[in-house]
Amino acid sequence: MSFGESVEKAFTTMTSTRKIGDLQRDIQEPRPNDPLTTDHGVKVSDTDNWLRITNGSHNGPSLLEDQIGREKIHRFDHERIPERVVHARGAGAHGYFKVFDDRASKYTFAPVLTDSSRTTPVFTRFSTVQGSRGSADTVRDVRGFATKFYTEEGNWDIVGNDIPVFFIQDAIKFPDFVHAVKPEPHNEVPQGQTAHNNFWDFVGLQPESAHMVMWAMSDRGVPRSFRMMQGFGVNTFTLLNASGERHFVKFHFIPELGVHSLVWDEALKIGGQDPDFHRKDLNEAIENGAYPKWKFAIQTISQSKEHAFDFDILDATKIWPQELVPLEEIGELVLNRVVDEFFPETEQVAFCTSHVVPGIGFSDDPLLQGRNFSYFDTQVSRLGINWEELPINRPVCPVLSHNRDGKSRHRIVKSDVNYWPNRKNEGRPVPPEEGGYVEYAQRLDGIKKRARGEKFQEHFNQPQLFYNSLAAYEKVHLVNAICFELSHCEDPVVYKSYIDILNNIDFDLAKAVAIKVNGEVPTKPGRPNHGKKSKGLSQLDFLPKEPTIVSRRIAILITDGFNAVEMQAVRAALTSAKAVCYVIGPRRNFIRPMSGQDFGRGVFADHHFEGQRSTLFDAIYIPSGEEHAKTLAKSGRVVHWVREAFGHLKPIAAVGEGVDFLRNVVRLPGVDLFVPSHNHDSDEVVTSYGVITTGKYSISSAVTDALQIA
Numbered sequence: 001m002s003f004g005e006s007v008e009k010a011f012t013t014m015t016s017t018r019k020i021g022d023l024q025r026d027i028q029e030p031r032p033n034d035p036l037t038t039d040h041g042v043k044v045s046d047t048d049n050w051l052r053i054t055n056g057s058h059n060g061p062s063l064l065e066d067q068i069g070r071e072k073i074h075r076f077d078h079e080r081i082p083e084r085v086v087h088a089r090g091a092g093a094h095g096y097f098k099v100f101d102d103r104a105s106k107y108t109f110a111p112v113l114t115d116s117s118r119t120t121p122v123f124t125r126f127s128t129v130q131g132s133r134g135s136a137d138t139v140r141d142v143r144g145f146a147t148k149f150y151t152e153e154g155n156w157d158i159v160g161n162d163i164p165v166f167f168i169q170d171a172i173k174f175p176d177f178v179h180a181v182k183p184e185p186h187n188e189v190p191q192g193q194t195a196h197n198n199f200w201d202f203v204g205l206q207p208e209s210a211h212m213v214m215w216a217m218s219d220r221g222v223p224r225s226f227r228m229m230q231g232f233g234v235n236t237f238t239l240l241n242a243s244g245e246r247h248f249v250k251f252h253f254i255p256e257l258g259v260h261s262l263v264w265d266e267a268l269k270i271g272g273q274d275p276d277f278h279r280k281d282l283n284e285a286i287e288n289g290a291y292p293k294w295k296f297a298i299q300t301i302s303q304s305k306e307h308a309f310d311f312d313i314l315d316a317t318k319i320w321p322q323e324l325v326p327l328e329e330i331g332e333l334v335l336n337r338v339v340d341e342f343f344p345e346t347e348q349v350a351f352c353t354s355h356v357v358p359g360i361g362f363s364d365d366p367l368l369q370g371r372n373f374s375y376f377d378t379q380v381s382r383l384g385i386n387w388e389e390l391p392i393n394r395p396v397c398p399v400l401s402h403n404r405d406g407k408s409r410h411r412i413v414k415s416d417v418n419y420w421p422n423r424k425n426e427g428r429p430v431p432p433e434e435g436g437y438v439e440y441a442q443r444l445d446g447i448k449k450r451a452r453g454e455k456f457q458e459h460f461n462q463p464q465l466f467y468n469s470l471a472a473y474e475k476v477h478l479v480n481a482i483c484f485e486l487s488h489c490e491d492p493v494v495y496k497s498y499i500d501i502l503n504n505i506d507f508d509l510a511k512a513v514a515i516k517v518n519g520e521v522p523t524k525p526g527r528p529n530h531g532k533k534s535k536g537l538s539q540l541d542f543l544p545k546e547p548t549i550v551s552r553r554i555a556i557l558i559t560d561g562f563n564a565v566e567m568q569a570v571r572a573a574l575t576s577a578k579a580v581c582y583v584i585g586p587r588r589n590f591i592r593p594m595s596g597q598d599f600g601r602g603v604f605a606d607h608h609f610e611g612q613r614s615t616l617f618d619a620i621y622i623p624s625g626e627e628h629a630k631t632l633a634k635s636g637r638v639v640h641w642v643r644e645a646f647g648h649l650k651p652i653a654a655v656g657e658g659v660d661f662l663r664n665v666v667r668l669p670g671v672d673l674f675v676p677s678h679n680h681d682s683d684e685v686v687t688s689y690g691v692i693t694t695g696k697y698s699i700s701s702a703v704t705d706a707l708q709i710a
């Protein structure tokens, strides 16, 4: 670790202590031999046998009087709470948020966004939307990206997604949408999938969802990692500055590692091979010190420009194209601590879009308005009315309100008044100049009716913009994804009608899908394609500045007789570049090196070939060694490993006899070393300078350095 890194690590550990310190009050760390007690604190002598009548050889009835047995069963019976009605499956971590300077003070007086001397503790929870708590991580779905900022002025929650738009414009449609996307009512099928009649039926009849459907069917729907996703607040919020001026704002998180996805075949397989892939990935990275990091950016529009665009800036099915409203990076979010216990932290954390702090406010975005009601309401049914007192949810600043009682109240307020006004001036309302929250005084003029604004009626310009902006291979993935999903819809009404929506986006797209899924192939475009593109929609626009292998998982395939000297050098180089290496061998035990190499009992393999799959790794390295290479070639499992990784365009490095093995397996003559570059534009395998470029990122420098060492 460099000096700078160790300072940063010490600093981040130190600075996230305000909330972590607060949580310590409730953390229990049992030590060996600590006694077992009942929940009322009495030491327990036997927790294995229910109190019963016995004559030594036969058991008689168990006794109801056994308080210890009863307590154990009572507690067990009530372990489950209702899972979240959406976003039930998730993983969370602690961290911190910092702004670079006070540049956002022209928009807001909120210290969390303007005071660079502050480090605000955060808790972030990532999630999938459709599946239940036990569903798989890598399903095609939108990912939730919700962050609680424990600010000095109270908790501020950004409850966002990895996609910048939403399926519907008005909150009143949310129950319809969720019913349609969730498992169908008659058979509770499918789990963790949008590939079914009801979802596509709904989105086919609700064209405002077209934009979000395009994003969800793109590679964004199958992220490689939570750490490699963007985050978006999605809704339009507002910022208020010290002069009382208001701006509309969109919030963005941009991952340091770039935006990367799995390919669909990987996602499908990992769903079975390791359903916890994303939550393990998050913990693995944090525990290895590769702290996930995002730039925090805002897009702002002054109040006077609200109507200056051909879309409504309060419509959550629209982005604000960067060419019209540039992004300003103002801070960063870092996650640096895994949870100690899943349930009290990740499961009990509860977010509310309505939780904002002074200097940040709402807009009239009709989706946001409904969300502001829904979240508090759902937390009450999930966690009870006093959910904000739970350790993970309580603010780090003082809390004093006249709200009292209710189930599971924790706080004890030592006072004889619980109302305002009171003779003691306790719990007094605070004027704005002392930090009291004040709503912006907004002039309103309109007629009360059930309707949406005029610009809310246009649904296809931005899906077109998105489609046009994708790289060629991203378009191929998108077409394949829609075809996969529609192929799972049995009702022809459903899959045929969705072609009409697609034809309003792009003629070629609609034709390609129609041919594959037996839809009606259109003969002319539903509307002309405006041909425009925008930055920041293709994932290619988010490659890290320097290609990096930090936190990438690399499988080293070895069998007896491998070149351990070379392998250790390559592994050391990869590890020092902060990749995570796993040695995979024929057994989880010591593997013998080639003759003449003195390695004691050999090198220990972390896993055996049957226990892991290539899909769980980002790259493979096959060392040299004659006997080892011959044995690898005889193993069907290993051959499949390598072919599968090659098919997924993963970087594969090989040396010496490892190259011969590789050449035979993938049948590419004349290649000495496989080193990837981050060439996303092409699905082709290109050879140059004894090197194959493919894959998503580069392990070239680390491998070449290692080979020089070897």
Ligand code: HDD
Residues within 6 Å of the ligand: 084, 085, 086, 087, 090, 125, 126, 127, 143, 144, 145, 146, 159, 160, 161, 165, 166, 170, 171, 172, 174, 233, 234, 235, 316, 349, 350, 351, 367, 370, 371, 374, 375, 378, 379
């Ligand atoms: Fe929502 C959970 C994101 C629209 C109602 N939502 C939830 C979570 C995320 C989002 C990330 C999980 C939070 C966590 O980790 O605990 N939701 C969004 C985004 C939306 C959106 C980005 C569109 C901009 N949601 C939305 C609407 C409604 C809801 C329109 C209702 C009118 N959402 C809920 C909920 C949930 C929820 C029912 C379920 C569990 C929870 O709140 O805490 O209230």
